[in-house]
Amino acid sequence: MIDYKFGDSRHLELTSSCRLACPYCERTRFKGQYKSRDLPRDLVFRLVKNPNFKKIILSGTLGDPIYHPYFFEIVKKIKRSGKELRIATNGSGKKLEWWGKVFNQLGIHDKVCFGLDGLQDTAHLYRINTNFFQVFEAMTLGAAINRAVIEWQFIIFSFNQHQIEEANQLAQKFGITFTILKSGRFKPDDPLLPEPKWVPETLKKKxxxxx
Ligand SMILES: C[S@@+](CC[C@H](N)C(=O)[O-])C[C@H]1O[C@@H](n2cnc3c(N)ncnc32)[C@H](O)[C@@H]1O
Ligand code: SF4
Incomplete structure (x- = not known):
């Protein structure tokens, strides 16, 4: 659980819990060598109040923020403080009703970035335990509520590289912002390493x- 400062932003790692087991994530690689812990709610509330930061980032290195037991209250506190909010999550395991309550707290300067690396037949191949339909439904609900920016972050792998354009079209259809991420975690002979030729010309800038 780390508290980073990036200019006028503060990055809070709320928890080291996550329900997925992505192979190249530090929490999977070092499983058993750390305890799953949550930042105390009152400490988070105090950090949020600091007037030196105008933006709060809820992401992490060893965990996913939505699994903090007071995630919803923390979001509420951040929005009451008038700060911008950026959330990075795998989006799994939460009911649509729960997402509705979160999205309804947010505004046009906020962003929720969902990590979903593929379509229904591939998204779970790296993001072990994810459920494509559940995450996609959450993204479409967020886009329909149309308060915060909803981003679909698609990490390219050899198993999903042929689906980039289809995912982009799907995102566009539902008003979701589509971005592609080239991971730096591959070894040169890695079977998951994608080939750059698969990135469509029109999406290279993304x-x-x-x-
Ligand atoms: C450790 S994750 C925490 C947030 C959330 N659990 C997730 O996976 O998106 C923080 C960021 O790491 C990046 N990330 C996740 N897996 C990655 C991978 N295999 N290679 C490169 N970056 C990755 C994503 O940009 C993500 O937003
Ligand atoms: S979803 Fe994020 S925190 Fe969870 S295992 Fe994957 S990369 Fe790590």
Whole structure:
């Protein structure tokens, strides 16, 4: 659980819990070597109040923020403080009703970034335990509520590279922002390593490089 400062943003790692087991995530690689813990709610509330930051990022390295037991209250506190909010999540395991309550707290300067690497037949191949339909439904609900920006972050792998354009079309159809991430976690002979030729010319400008 880490508290980083990025200019006028503060990155809070709320928890080291997650229900997925992505193979190249530190929490999977170092499983058993750390405890699953949550940042105390009152500490988070105090950090949120700090007037030196105008934006809060809820993401993480060893966990996913939506699994913090007070996630909803924390979102509410951040929005009451008038700060912008960016959430990065795998989006799994929460009911649509729960997502509705979260999205309804947000505004046009906020963003929820969903990590979903593929379509119904591939999204679970790296994001072990994810459920494509559940996450996709949450994204479409967020886009329909149309308060925050809803982003679909698609990490390219050899198993999903042929689906980039189809996923992009699907995102566009539902008003979801589509971004592609090139992971820096592959070894040179990695079977999951994608081939750059699969990124359509029209989407090359959407390609970001990740750690
Ligand atoms: C560790 S994750 C925490 C948030 C959330 N659990 C998730 O997986 O999106 C933080 C960020 O790491 C990045 N990330 C996740 N898996 C990655 C991978 N295999 N390669 C590169 N970046 C990755 C994503 O951009 C994600 O937003
Ligand atoms: S969803 Fe995020 S935190 Fe969870 S295992 Fe995957 S990369 Fe790690």
């Amino acid at each position: 390609l970001a490089k990740g750690g």
